[in-house]
Amino acid sequence: MIGKRNLKKITDYVLTKSSADQTEVLLSASNFGLTRFAQNRIHQNLVRETSGLSIRVVLGKRIGVASTNNLVKKALEQTLAKAIKIAQNQRPDPDFGSLPEKTKYTQVKAFCQATADFSPRQRAKRVAEVIKQAKSRKMAAFGALSNGVTELAVANSLGVWAWFPSTQADFSVTIRRDEASGHGSDLGLAVERLGIEAETKKAIRAAQKGKEPRRISPGEYEVVLAPAAVNQMLIYLAYLGFGARAYHEDRSFLSAKLGEKVLDEKITLIDDPLDPQGLPIPFDLEGAAKKRLVLVEKGIARRIVYDSYLAGKYGQKNTGHGLPAPNTLDALATHLHLEPARKKSSFSGQEGGGLKNSWPSSDERILISGVKKGLYVSRFWYVNAHHHKTLTITGLTRDGTFKIKDGRIASPVFNLRFTQSIPEALSQVLGIGTRAKVLESWLGANRVPALRLGKFNFTGVSRL
C-alpha cells in the first residue's frame, strides 16, 4: 500500500503545480493476486502491483484529461502539462458547471488486513480443498480465487479530498462431469468469510442433478431465477435504465415515466453504496458523496442517477454516480439492492421439502414449490441488449437449467436462449426470495434475491 499520507502528497503536488481554473486528481493503487484452476490443477497464477493517476483540468469551460501510471514528480508534471495542453485545444462545453465541491462523507469500512495479506500459497491451499472435493466425486473443478487491496483517492482544487482503502476477495467455481455442470461464486471484503466450501458443494450438487439433460421446446415459461440470473437483469437496468443521460435523451425505459408504475409492485430497487454487507464505498470517482437512493419503490419509478456534469446540464442534484472523467457513458448505479421478501411465504407458496440441501437454496425451493410447470435457471450468460429503450436483452442459461414439475425440480434441460424485455419480465413477479446474495456489478456489488416470474421468453436451444 502507498498509504493515505503519500497519496495526499501526490495529489497536493499536482494541485499546487496546476495553473488551471479547476483541477482534479483521481489516484488509485492496488495489489492483486489471482489463482485460476482448471481440470483439477492450477494453470494460471499471478500477483501484480498497479497504480494510476488521472488529471482533469478546467480552463473556463474547456476540459482536458491526461493519465499516467508513473507517480514520480517529473511524470506528474508532464501529465499535468499534457492535460493543460489538451484543454487549451478544447472547445468550451457550455453545459459544464463545476467540479464537485468539498463535502462530508459517511464513514464506512471495507478493509480486511487478512485479505490484503493473503498469499499465493494460502490461495493454493484453499483451491486444493476445492479440487479435493471434486476429485473425490470423480468430477473436475474449474474456477478462480482472488484477493486484493485498493486505495482510491480523489482530490480537487475546490477542497475535495477523499481517500478510501478497501479489500476484495472473489471466488468462483464450476464443477463439471460429462455434459453436466454446476456453478458457485462468492465475493466480499474478507477472504476468510468467502463461502468456498458451501459454493463448491452447491456446484457439485447442481452438476450431479444435471446429468443427461433433455431438449425442451422454446417458448414462454414460468421461471424461478436464482440470484445470479436476476443479477444480470439488474446490471442491464443500471447500464441502460437508471442513468440521467439515457433518461433525458429518451433512450431509457424510464424516460418521462418518473412517478409512474414501471415494474411489478413487489419490486423495490435501491442503490445502496453504503451497505456494509455489499462492497461499500463512500464517494464516487469525482469525489462526490454517495448515499442510499430509492430508484423504484413498489414498482413506481422514483429517481434516476446523476454525476456532476449531468446534474449541471439538466439542473438537478448530483447523486454521486460519477465515473472517471471524461465519462462518455452515463451516470451509473453501482450497488443495486433488490429488496427481498420480508417473510418467507409473503409472495410465494408453501415451503418445499429438503431444505437442508445446499442446492437449490431453501429460498429458491420455496419459490419452486409454488410452480406447477416451469423452469429453474441457475444463471445467465453472454447477455446483451437488442433494444435499449424496451430493455430487450438476449442471452443464454448456463450451468444448470431444470424443468420444474408440481413444485419440485424435475429433469435437467439443455441450455436455452432467451430474448426478453426486462421491464416486462419484472412486471409479472410471483415471488421474491427472502435472502439477497452479494454479486458482482459494474463497479461494486449488487444484493439480489431469487425471483419467481410469471413469464419468460425462451427463443432457442443450445444444442448441435
Next chain:
Amino acid sequence: MRTLVDLALDNFRLKKVAYADIRFVEEESEGISTRNGVVEDLTASHSRGFGVRVLINGAWGYAASNQLSSKSVEQTIIKAIKVAQASGLILSKKVRLAPVEVIKNGRYQTPFAKDPFAIPLSVKVKLLLRADKAMKQTKKIMVAQAFYRAYRMKKIFASTEGTRTDQEILETGAGISSLAADGHEVQNRSYPNSFRGLFQTRGWELVEEADLVGEAPRVAEEAVALLTAKQCPAGRFDLILDGPQLALQVHESCGHPTELDRVLGFEASYAGTSFMELDGLGKLRYGSDKVNIVADSTAPLGLGTFGWDDEGVPAQKDYLVKNGLHVGYLTSRETAPIIGKTSNGTMRADGWENLPLIRMTNVNLEPGEWDLKELIADTREGILMSTNKAWSIDDRRINFQFGCEAGWEIKNGRKGQLLKNPSYTGITPQFWRSCDAVCNDKYWKIWGTPNCGKGEPSQVMHVSHGVSPARFRKVKTGVMKE
C-alpha cells in the same frame, strides 16, 4: 530499459529457473469524441511496466509491476517464483513448452504514413466536429457522435532461451454514429462500423480516407429512416451479411471456439469451452466448402498484426477451417504439443500487467468469387443486414444471436425497403454449412475489434477479421417482438 532486461536475465540464471521471460510494455493513447457539437472526451494516457513469467518444476508463476527500477525487477522475479511454487502445490501434469526458434535481436514496426500523435489536436478536433455537425440534420437526431483514437505500444521481450525482440505497434481508429428518437422508437446508425468505428494498424491516413464528414448525412438519414421502417420479419430467409457484421460473426463463432485453451478447459469457469473438440480436428464439417478461415498475424493492417507473439513465436498464417473442414486451432507453446504441433504464435497479453493468453490475431474469412451486386441479384427472398448492434453466444459457441443496425429486404434479386431491428440466430456449424457464396477480394477488408474480452482478471485484446460479404441460406431472422 535494456539494462533492466539484462538484469532480469541475470536474475533468472541465478535463480536457476527452467524457463522465464520478461516483457516490458509502454503504451500511449489519445482519444477524442464529440457529442452534439461538444468535445466530451479529449484525453491522453500513458502506461508502462513489466511482467515476469517463470516456469518452475512444470508450474507457472506470473508477477507484474509498474515500478521500473532494478530493485523492483528483482523483487518481482522473487514474487513470480513464489507464485510458481504455490502453483506447484497442485500439479497433476507438468507444463512442457514446444520448441521455438531463438530470435536474437528481432525488430518489428507496423507501417504507417502519418503519425496520428503528430497531427495537431486542433486539426483532429475540427474534423470530428464537422462530421458531428453534418449529422445534426433534423431534430430527430437526438445524439450525433464522432470518434477518433490512436494507440501506440512499444514492447521488449526477452527469454532465458535467448530470444530478444523489440516491437512497435501503431493503431488508429475513427467513426461516427447518429442516434434518432421520436418519443416512441430509438434507432442508431454508424459508419464505418459500430462501437467507435474502423480500427487498423495504420496512421492518420485511415481517418482521412474514411471521409467521416462526407458520410455523415447518409448515416443520419438512415438513422431517421429506421424510426419508421418496417420491423424485420420473423421467418427463414437467405441472409447476406455486410463486412462489419460478418467480421463479428467470424470472431464469435470461429475465432473463440478455435482457441485451444478453451478447448482444453482453461476458460471453462469463465469464458466457457468449445464445441470444436480435439476429436473433431480434421473431421468436423464446420462449414460449406466455400468457407476458408485463417489465423494470419502477417496480414497487413490488422490489430492482430505483429512480428512475434508474447512468447517470442514468429507471426504466421495458419488455417483453422479449410474448404469447410476444421483443420486447426489457435495455439501456444504450452498447448500446441497436445495436438502434435508447435505454436502458431497467438499468445498475447493486454498490457504489461496481464499474463499472455491464447488470443485471436487476424482471423480472416478468405474471399470468394462473387460480386456483391450479382449476389443480391441472385437472391430471390432474403435480407441484407448491416453493422452489429448486439451479440450473444453460448459458452460452447454453438447458439448465437446477433442484432444489426439496419436491414434491407431482398425480393427477386433487388434490394428493397429498409428494415428496423434486424436480428438473426442460428447454430454455428449449421450456419456456416449454409454459406453458399462469399464475395470477392474487391469487397474484402480487415475490420478491427479492439474490445475482445477474455480471461481472469479480465483482459481486453485488439484483434481483427478480414472478410467480404457472404450469403447464408434459410437463416432464422426476426427474433425481436414487434
